[in-house]
Amino acid sequence: MSKAAEIDIASVSKIYGTTTAVHAISLKIPAGTYCCLLGPSGCGKTSTLRMIAGHETISSGDIRLGNTVVTDLPPARRGTAMMFQSYALFPHLDLIDNVAFSLKMKGVEKDERRAKALDMLKLMQLEGYATRRPAQLSGGQQQRVALARALITDPEALLLDEPLSALDPFLKIRMRAELKKLQTSLGISFVHVTHSQEEAMALADLIVVMNDGRIEQAAPPRAVFERPATAFVARFMGDHNVISGRIASQTNETVMISVPAGADFLAMSDGQIGLSDTGDIAIRTDHVRVGTPSAPGLGFTGSVSNVEYRGSSVKLTVNGAGIEDFTAILTDKSFFANPVKVGEAIPLCWDREDAIVLGRLKH
Amino acid sequence: MVTITGSDTEKTEDVRQKSFRLSPSAISYLQSTPLTVILGAFLLIPILMIAVVSFWDYDFAQMYPDFLTMNYTETLGSWVTWKTYLNTLKYAALVWVITLFIGFWVAYFLAFHIRTTAMQMVLFLVCTVPFLTSNIIRMISWIPVLGRNGIINSALVSSGIVSEPVEWLLYSDFAVVLAMVHLYTLFMVTPIFNTLMRIDKSLVEAARDAGASSWQILLNVIIPLAKPGMAIGTIFVVTLVMADFSTVQVMSGGQSASVALMMKNQMSLLQYPAAAANAVILLILVLMMVAGILRIVDIRKEL
Numbered sequence: 001m002s003k004a005a006e007i008d009i010a011s012v013s014k015i016y017g018t019t020t021a022v023h024a025i026s027l028k029i030p031a032g033t034y035c036c037l038l039g040p041s042g043c044g045k046t047s048t049l050r051m052i053a054g055h056e057t058i059s060s061g062d063i064r065l066g067n068t069v070v071t072d073l074p075p076a077r078r079g080t081a082m083m084f085q086s087y088a089l090f091p092h093l094d095l096i097d098n099v100a101f102s103l104k105m106k107g108v109e110k111d112e113r114r115a116k117a118l119d120m121l122k123l124m125q126l127e128g129y130a131t132r133r134p135a136q137l138s139g140g141q142q143q144r145v146a147l148a149r150a151l152i153t154d155p156e157a158l159l160l161d162e163p164l165s166a167l168d169p170f171l172k173i174r175m176r177a178e179l180k181k182l183q184t185s186l187g188i189s190f191v192h193v194t195h196s197q198e199e200a201m202a203l204a205d206l207i208v209v210m211n212d213g214r215i216e217q218a219a220p221p222r223a224v225f226e227r228p229a230t231a232f233v234a235r236f237m238g239d240h241n242v243i244s245g246r247i248a249s250q251t252n253e254t255v256m257i258s259v260p261a262g263a264d265f266l267a268m269s270d271g272q273i274g275l276s277d278t279g280d281i282a283i284r285t286d287h288v289r290v291g292t293p294s295a296p297g298l299g300f301t302g303s304v305s306n307v308e309y310r311g312s313s314v315k316l317t318v319n320g321a322g323i324e325d326f327t328a329i330l331t332d333k334s335f336f337a338n339p340v341k342v343g344e345a346i347p348l349c350w351d352r353e354d355a356i357v358l359g360r361l362k363h
Numbered sequence: 364m365v366t367i368t369g370s371d372t373e374k375t376e377d378v379r380q381k382s383f384r385l386s387p388s389a390i391s392y393l394q395s396t397p398l399t400v401i402l403g404a405f406l407l408i409p410i411l412m413i414a415v416v417s418f419w420d421y422d423f424a425q426m427y428p429d430f431l432t433m434n435y436t437e438t439l440g441s442w443v444t445w446k447t448y449l450n451t452l453k454y455a456a457l458v459w460v461i462t463l464f465i466g467f468w469v470a471y472f473l474a475f476h477i478r479t480t481a482m483q484m485v486l487f488l489v490c491t492v493p494f495l496t497s498n499i500i501r502m503i504s505w506i507p508v509l510g511r512n513g514i515i516n517s518a519l520v521s522s523g524i525v526s527e528p529v530e531w532l533l534y535s536d537f538a539v540v541l542a543m544v545h546l547y548t549l550f551m552v553t554p555i556f557n558t559l560m561r562i563d564k565s566l567v568e569a570a571r572d573a574g575a576s577s578w579q580i581l582l583n584v585i586i587p588l589a590k591p592g593m594a595i596g597t598i599f600v601v602t603l604v605m606a607d608f609s610t611v612q613v614m615s616g617g618q619s620a621s622v623a624l625m626m627k628n629q630m631s632l633l634q635y636p637a638a639a640a641n642a643v644i645l646l647i648l649v650l651m652m653v654a655g656i657l658r659i660v661d662i663r664k665e666l
Binding site: 054081084150 | 571
């Protein structure tokens with residue numbers, strides 16, 4: 001599809017009065033990408049999306065869509081379309097008029113715009129509801145109407161502000177699949193704001209993890225999951241134990257972290273830790289095993305403080321060696337081969353490549 | 364054993380509750396009694412009395428219980444009545460158009476152009492300040508402004524714009540409508556402000572995202588969504604204007620008449636049955652107007 005366009009965000013900031021919501025972020029979203037802006041509430045992801053959409057002025061920096069700088073263009077002339085969190089369907093209009101709204105604003109003849117809107121509703125399998133009002137629809141149907149209304153403008157990029165947050169869990173998963181399918185078939189970029197890691201992992205080609213107005217990591221889901229760039233990403237994605245401490249020694253390939261009043265831990269490094277004397281390392285929770293370490297710094301002994309059964313896996317929480325709430329996720333098979341109880345002391349270990357050194361953002 | 368003790372206590376509770384429990388329908392009737400009594404005593408019975416009296420006979424001193432349609436035939440058969448009704452409807456229409464225009468823009472400004480809720484409330488309260496004085500005083504205070512030697516006329520004459528004082532400023536239809544607009548605009552502002560405040564701001568953004576200009580947003584989104592508030596304001600203003608007699612009397616200097624003023628005059632001549640017939644006709648007319656408004660605009664979601 002030639003319609004898709006690259007989105008280029010160049011050191012864009014958003015300042016509200018004295019608070020800075022977005023700190024000079026730069027990001028390139030290639031054409032036809034499903035991009036998820038992920039982060040906790042208040043991290044600036046919605047402000048970023050609204051700046052791309054044009055509903056928020058850009059305090060400094062520029063946004064380019066394809067070959068046009070859209071920084072000062074009104075929303076409708078940017079080639080983007082936005083889907084709002086609560087869908088923002090017009091309650092006084094039926095579905096056809098809702099979908100045809102932007103065509104009406106452009107002055108398209110009534111019959112023509114209604115025919116186009118009906119085609120769009122057919123695409124969303126809503127033609128049977130064409131004369132209903134939004135209030136008479138379910139959440140999933142309303143979402144499809146909002147999608148139809150956004151897509152009728154034939155945008156180069158669709159911007160979605162927490163599109164699934166109003167749906168119940170079952171519907172969420174179904175609509176998630178529909179969104180992905182739609183993006184693939186349209187071939188345009190989707191920029192999707194969410195605070196759910198699961199949603200981002202399932203949908204995105206590119207995950208942008210944001211915190212406190214800054215981008216912590218922008219990478220494909222697998223990279224974000226396996227090699228989180230910072231301690232925040234590792235903690236937020238939730239599948240790593242993060243251990244912080246003083247750097248005891250470092251070589252080109254490894255770093256030894258010394259936890260206050262505790263043990264030393266070894267981690268693989270790509271030699272970028274720099275001159276700082278403290279550091280963070282991350283250890284995959286599902287790669288931790290019960291057993292004695294193969295080398296010093298690749299395990300510790302601690303007491304079990306909680307055991308949580310999750311069906312196919314069992315989550316152990318272990319305290320010891322100066323670390324609080326270390327999580328180990330064992331397969332049910334390996335756990336029940338050698339079950340442990342709360343209060344028991346067990347040795348934990350992991351492989352050398354499962355511990356990685358985390359970077360820190362230069363603020 | 365636990366289950367047995369559990370059911371035991373449930374049973375005793377059941378018995379205890381049953382001893383002073385009324386049937387659900389009796390409770391419902393009991394709950395609706397106070398409102399029924401109030402509405403009956405202060406609304407239904409007075410209206411019924413007016414309706415009954417409107418069929419009575421009367422002379423200069425006394426009323427005689429009877430069943431005559433004379434009061435109605437006399438009222439409806441007189442061209443004075445028709446002229447008065449037309450005049451009242453003219454006031455209602457003029458005041459409605461002007462208060463709707465002013466009311467909508469004031470409410471729109473408050474709801475969409477004042478950013479903080481605190482400031483919105485402060486400005487809204489400023490709108491209500493004139494209501495701290497009585498209607499009559501606010502009305503009378505126009506007289507020194509509009510009068511022959513009033514502020515406006517003396518300013519116009521002394522600045523040489525006119526040589527003679529402008530006569531139609533006071534004791535005219537203009538003065539009546541001006542005073543009514545002054546008195547009743549807030550009744551239009553309040554319900555419209557209320558509906559505008561409930562409009563989800565993301566609807567405005569969605570419209571802008573779809574390429575709508577400010578005027579298109581106003582015409583296609585805000586005004587349609589403000590209709591219930593406009594309807595409620597319209598009901599307030601129209602009923603108030605239709606029932607007004609003091610403003611018409613004071614501001615027209617007795618030169619114009621309204622239906623309510625006609626009734627007041629009939630009552631001061633002790634023609635109660637004639638006034639009652641007039642009241643019944645006015646009531647039916649106003650109810651029909653309200654029904655018409657409710658047919659056009661669905662205000663249920665406002666209530």
